[in-house]
Structures are given as C-alpha cells and as structure tokens.
Amino acid sequence: DVKVTQSSRYLVKRTGEKVFLECVQDMDHENMFWYRQDPGLGLRLIYFSYDVKMKEKGDIPEGYSVSREKKERFSLILESASTNQTSMYLCASSRGSPYRGEQYFGPGTRLTVT
Amino acid sequence: AQSVSQHNHHVILSEAASLELGCNYSYGGTVNLFWYVQYPGQHLQLLLKYFSGDPLVKGIKGFEAEFIKSKFSFNLRKPSVQWSDTAEYFCAVNPRSNDYKLSFGAGTTVTVRA
Numbered sequence: 001d002v003k004v005t006q007s008s009r010y011l012v013k014r015t016g017e018k019v020f021l022e023c024v025q026d027m028d029h030e031n032m033f034w035y036r037q038d039p040g041l042g043l044r045l046i047y048f049s050y051d052v053k054m055k056e057k058g059d060i061p062e063g064y065s066v067s068r069e070k071k072e073r074f075s076l077i078l079e080s081a082s083t084n085q086t087s088m089y090l091c092a093s094s095r096g097s098p099y100r101g102e103q104y105f106g107p108g109t110r111l112t113v114t
Numbered sequence: 115a116q117s118v119s120q121h122n123h124h125v126i127l128s129e130a131a132s133l134e135l136g137c138n139y140s141y142g143g144t145v146n147l148f149w150y151v152q153y154p155g156q157h158l159q160l161l162l163k164y165f166s167g168d169p170l171v172k173g174i175k176g177f178e179a180e181f182i183k184s185k186f187s188f189n190l191r192k193p194s195v196q197w198s199d200t201a202e203y204f205c206a207v208n209p210r211s212n213d214y215k216l217s218f219g220a221g222t223t224v225t226v227r228a
Binding site: 004031033040041042043044045048050056090092097098100101102103104105106107108 | 118123146148156157158159160163165204206208210213214215216218219220221
C-alpha cells in the first residue's frame with residue numbers, strides 16, 4: 001500500500017511565524033502535491049512537484065513556497081503565517097501520466113494561526 | 115478555467131436507501147474523472163475512476179458512477195447505503211491536456227442514519 005505521511009496532525013502557530021509542513025511518500029512516486037481543504041471549497045491546489053527540485057504553482061500559491069530536495073519528501077513553507085492560512089493541509093502523491101489524477105493522500109495537518 | 119459542481123452540500127439518508135450524488139464539470143476537452151471519499155477521521159481515498167471505455171464504472175464498496183459525455187456529468191450511485199457510508203464525497207476532474215491539474219468539487223457530506 002502507498003503510504004503518505006505528514007509530520008504533524010495538528011499545529012498551532014502565531015501570526016508572522018515561519019511554518020514548515022513536511023510530507024513523505026514511500027512509493028517512489030514522481031509527482032507530489034500540496035492542497036488546502038476548506039469547508040465548502042473542496043481542495044485547492046497550492047503547489048505541485050513533478051521531479052526533484054522541480055515545482056509548479058497551483059491555483060493559490062500566494063503566501064506559500066515549497067521545497068523538494070529528495071524524491072520522497074515535499075515540504076510546504078509558510079514564510080510568514082497569517083490567520084487566513086488557518087486550514088487543513090493535505091499532501092498527495094501520484095505516478096506519472098496518465099495516472100497523475102489518481103492521487104494518494106496523507107492524513108492532513110490542521111494548522112491554526114492565531 | 116475548468117470547474118466542478120456538486121449538486122448537494124449535505125445529504126441525509128436512512129440505511130438501505132439509494133444514493134445518487136450529482137457532479138457536473140465545465141471543460142471542453144478529454145478528461146479523466148474520479149470520485150474520492152473521506153470517512154470520518156480517515157485519509158481522503160479513491161472511490162472510483164474513469165479513464166476511457168465503458169461509461170459505467172464500478173468502484174469499491176458497491177459504488178458505481180456513470181459518465182455522460184453530452185451532459186458533462188459523472189454521477190455517483192449506490193443502490194442501498196449502509197451506516198458506514200457516512201462520509202464526505204468529492205468529485206474530481208483531470209484534463210488529459212494538463213494532467214497535473216486535478217480540480218475538486220466542493221464536496222457532499224452524506225449522513226446515513228441507522
């Protein structure tokens with residue numbers, strides 16, 4: 001079974017702090033994704049990566065950056081956390097085309113920014 | 115930009131009732147289609163997928179979905195629900211021309227009463 005793990009289930013940070021969310025997958029998937037999930041909005045793509053050190057912006061990249069130094073690890077960085085970044089963050093991974101839409105998700109990190 | 119619409123925000127059913135969740139998308143090209151499910155306290159996981167071929171696809175736990183190309187729809191059905199089907203259901207669309215992009219609907223919460 002594919003396993004996607006995220007470093008924290010719950011996180012509370014203060015406004016202005018730098019926040020790191022870590023994600024690791026164990027199935028040698030080339031693609032990794034970061035989403036945020038908000039009630040009534042579904043999942044929105046923040047960033048994705050299709051290879052080590054390669055990244056592309058998703059629909060809502062503002063206020064976020066990412067890092068992928070190793071194939072199995074994909075980090076989401078909030079440079080200066082703000083209250084409107086309070087959300088559930090989901091990491092996912094997938095194989096290459098045509099299976100990129102078949103994604104495997106981690107358990108999520110519920111981030112609260114106070 | 116493509117969008118995905120799920121017709122119902124919250125559906126409440128009794129056990130053994132039939133379930134149908136509507137999903138429509140706006141995208142003119144060829145797409146891959148998915149339903150994902152998130153059971154309480156669990157990861158988001160794939161319920162079923164459509165890539166090509168028979169437009170009636172079967173997934174796990176007795177679910178099926180029908181792709182109607184002329185209506186840009188991919189509705190999810192289950193003839194007889196169980197209490198364990200209580201979950202949030204997300205429709206997702208993946209255009210083949212840009213298959214990094216998986217667009218999600220807002221989700222439908224299904225509550226099955228025993």
